[in-house]
Amino acid sequence: MNAKALKTLEFTKIKQQVKQYAASELGDIRINRMEPSVSLEEVVQWQNETDEAATVLRIKGGMPLGGIFDIRPHVKRTEIGGSLSPMELVQIASTIRASKNIRHFMDKLIEEEDIDLPILENKKEMMAVLTPLEHLIFDAIDENGEVLDSASAELRAIRQRIRSSESRVREKLESTIRSKNAQTMLSDAIITIRNDRFVIPVKQEYRGHYGGIVHDQSSSGQTLFIEPEAIVNFNNQLREQRLKEQEEIEKILLQLSLAVSAESYDLLLIVDILGDIDFMFSKAKYGRAIKATKPEVNDQGIIQLNKARHPLLPIDDAVANDIYMGEDFTAIVITGPNTGGKTVTLKTIGLCTLMAQAGLPLPVLDGSKISIFESVYADIGDEQSIEQSLSTFSSHMVNIVSILKEADSGSLVLFDELGAGTDPQEGAALAISILDEVHNRGARVVATTHYPELKAYGYNRDGVVNASVEFNVDTLSPTYRLLIGVPGRSNAFDISKRLGLEKHVIDHAKSFVGTDSKAVEAMIASLETSRKSAEQDYKDAHDYLKDAENLHKDMQKQMSEFWDKREDMYEKARQKANALVEQAKAEAEEVLSDLRKLRLEKNADVKEHELIDARKRLEGAAPAPSAGKKKPSAKKDTQRKLESGDEVEVLTFGQRGVLLDKVSDTEWSVQIGILKMKVKETELEFKKAEKKAEPKPLATVKGKDYHVGLELDLRGERFENALLKVDKYIDDALLAGYPRVSIIHGKGTGALRSGVQEKLKNHRSVKRVRLGESGEGGSGVTVVEFK
Structure with a gap:
């Protein structure tokens, strides 16, 4: 990637911002090495890594990345037989513990949330389980780097002897400083240590009273720190024991270092993976901070940035713009006033491209696309140099010459104020020639300019489009909105009028403007008016369409629910009726049985065929089961002929509507709410006549007719x-x-x-x-x- 473009587009500042979110030195090192890649597969992989980390942040808020250290120098020293210090061993154990915490976190996350995180899961599986080594180190050394008594039985015994010896020395010295002469001969009744030996502070004039060895004196020379002769032998013994303690500690550290050396391969692999994970989450945290999203990456030169913001500007201050190119056109020429946002737009395109190719999310809305470019070139800013005798124009031309030597179809080229700094006529001619050269090579080009000659450039070239930054004449300030397809127009006359310049002066100035220039300005003004009108019409049409679609879905859903409930109610009614009839039949059978008994017992005059007829009438009272769902058939009103404006019920939907026109002998056009549809006359039932009226459009503001979708x-x-x-x-x-x-x-x-x-x-x-x-x-x- 072109180093000058990285500097010009301030990619280093992006890296500095990402570094704020690194949890360890490993992540910091990886961010320092972060560079855009030109491989599509690599960029896609990096974007997927960042997206997985962002998913974890959304669900859990973060990843446990504490306790990670760059232990690679320590491990490599053990490989050549070196012995590590206690703190170096603690850092190794802490890093092992961090890898264990990440494994447990990932296992729990995948189990509880049931989400797919293939990249993180693969990294987790690659990390070896070195818990025994972690326990071995922490059993011997505490987290502050102190070797514990439990590190070995020999060390415990030595330290017990040391404590016993120290106790005897202190007892001897305590009796000395409590003696009746101590207050006179000692500067202070305390026991202190000099050169790892216990001493007492003795006044200069009494140095011969205690004998022994002088180890130090005060700055004034009035106090001597003396080791009394009575405890010299005790201090010597204590010194020997401490040397043995140090030898035992070095022996323990060497054994632990050998254990580290045995796991050196797995330790170095763990460090690399932890660095990758920290790097992934640093990028994801940065993306969350700037409200960024993952772009769709391609290698066809297609850029579509939805509501893109410059990543180095504060979120509340940056104006979001839709920027697109690479399909209908491959070159954009942006015109407009100074401080209008042209250069910011240029840097936004370039910086977003570099960020995407480095695996970073972009400050854009979802659905955005970005292309991979083999090289990005940027000629932005004034780089005049007194030492090199370069003017503004010369400095730009030096950069442009360098770009023209290397730019090709795999390049993104950004020109700021192309051709500026020289005679306007020659500058405009050079700008057109340079744009033609780069565009003909197949590169993607975005250029800003002040030259009016370039306003018509996009109309004369295939694959080139004009754009501008909007300027509000009423407030005399830019809006920073990018308008693709509309060239910028001069606002000098309008601004002068707003500021109070007299009309006759402005009219006189207009007389000096050429006919061609006036025509171009009129064309641009017409384009702006048409654009604003088209945007409003599109918005209104989109709102109507969305409401109509929602209403149509709701109607279908409500009709489906209506028929389901209707059949359920019919079925329940049939079941209830059948139950009642069955109960009646049972009671009738009892009555018939009683009648037979009565006839036999008392010779009652009741005929058998009459009894059978009665039973059949009871059985016929049971309702027949439903043959299936049937929609109601139309009951055509034979008393009145349907006319336009009549209110009717559409029997197939169970909805009321208004007749519009008869489209054929058998069909009518019916308005149902905001929907118009053709309905057969047999499916319509007359309700009442109304005056013919055009159907009311859907309200655009909330009111009593406001529709809420299901x-x-x-x-x-x-x-x-x-x-x-x-x-x-x-x-x-x-x-x-x-x-x-x-x-x-x-x-x-x-x-x-x-x-x-x-x-x-x-x-x-x-x-x-x-x-x-x-x-x-x-x-x-x-x-x-x-x-």
Whole structure:
């Protein structure tokens, strides 16, 4: 990757920001080495790694990355027979413990959340289990680097002797400093240590009283630190025991170092993997901080950045813009006023490209695309040099000459103020020639310019489009919005008028402007007006379409539920009727039996065939079982002929509508809500006549006719925005009186599903929350039932 472009686009600043999120020195080292890759497979792998880490952050908030150290120098020293210090051994044990914590965390996460994390799981499996070595070290050394008595039986015995000897020495010295002459001869009644030997502070004039060895004196020379003759032998013994202690400690450290050497391969592998994991999570944490998303990566030169922000600008200050190129056009020429955001747009494209190729998420909305380029070139900023006798124009040309030597079809080239710093006519001609040269090589090109000659450049070249940064004449300030397809127009006259310049001066100035220039400005003004009108029309049409689709879905769903409930009610009624008839038949049989008995006993005049006829009439009273679901047939009103404007009931849907026009002998066009449909006349039933009127359009603001859908689609939404929409939708659904609704969140990683369900379970008006069944969308849908 071009080193100058990395510097110009301030990629180093991005690395510095990512380093703030590193949990260890290993992650810090990896971030320092982070560079954009030109391999599609490698970039895709890096993006997937960062995305997995981001998934863990969304679900658990982080990964336990504490206690990781760069132990590679320690391990390599043991491989050549070196002995490690206690703290170096503690760092090795701590790193082993960190790898164990990560394994346990991953196992629990995958088991509880049932999510797929193939990259992290593979790294977890590659880390060897070195728990015995961890215990071996921590059994001998505490976390502060102190060798424990339990490290060996010999060390425990030596230290017991040391403590016993120290106790005897202190007893001797305690008796000395408590003697009746001590207050006179000692500077202070304390026992202290000099050169690892116990001493007492004696005044200079009494040095001969205690004898022994002088080890030190005070800065004034008035106090001597003397080891009395009576304890010299005790101190000598204590010194010997401490030397033995040190020898035993060195022996223990050497044994532990040998144990480390035996596991050196696995330890070095663990360190590499922990560095990778820390690096992954550093990138993911940085992405979360700037509200970034994973882009779709390609190698066809296609860039589509949805609401892209410059990553080095504060989130609240940066203006988000849609930037796209590589399909219908491969070159963009941006015009507009100074401080309007042209250079920021240029840097946003270049820096997002470098970040994506380094595996970083981008400050864009979901669904964005970015291409892999073999090289990125940027000529941005004024690099004039007094030492090299380079003017602004010359410094730009030096860079451009270098770019033209190397740029090809795999390049992204960014030119800022192309051709600036020289005669406008010659500069514009050079700019056009340079753009043609780079564009003809197949490179992706974005250039900014002030030259009016380049405003028509995009209209004369295939694959080139004009763009501009918007300027608000009313506020005399730029809006920083990028408008692709519309060249920038001069605002000098409008600004001068707003600032109070007299009209006759402005009119006089306009007379000097050429006819061609006026025509171009008029064309640009017309384009801006058409663009704004088209944007508003598109928005309105999109809102109408979305409402119509939602209403259509709701109607279908309601009709399906109606027919299901209708048949259920019919079936229950049939079962109840059958039960009543069966009960009546049983009672009738008893009556018939009693009549027979009566006839036999008392010769009553009741004929057998009369009894049989009575039974048949009872059996015929039972309702016949349903042959299946049948929709109602139309009952055509024979008393009145249907006319346009009549209110009718559409029997197949059970909905009322208004007749519009008769489209054939047997069909009518019917308005049902916001839907128009053709319906057979036999399916219509007249209700009442009304004055003919055009159907009312769907209200664009909430009112009594405001429609609340039975479903809320959250796919593609950010996590926080989705939860806000759920809150509002539940309130609307409750006001609409719905008994239940469906929330579509998709399957994905499951983070959105978990967040939605957790929020709904805590809602006071929600009775039950469940996943959709197979016919309702499965785990991609949550069904909510209200109290």
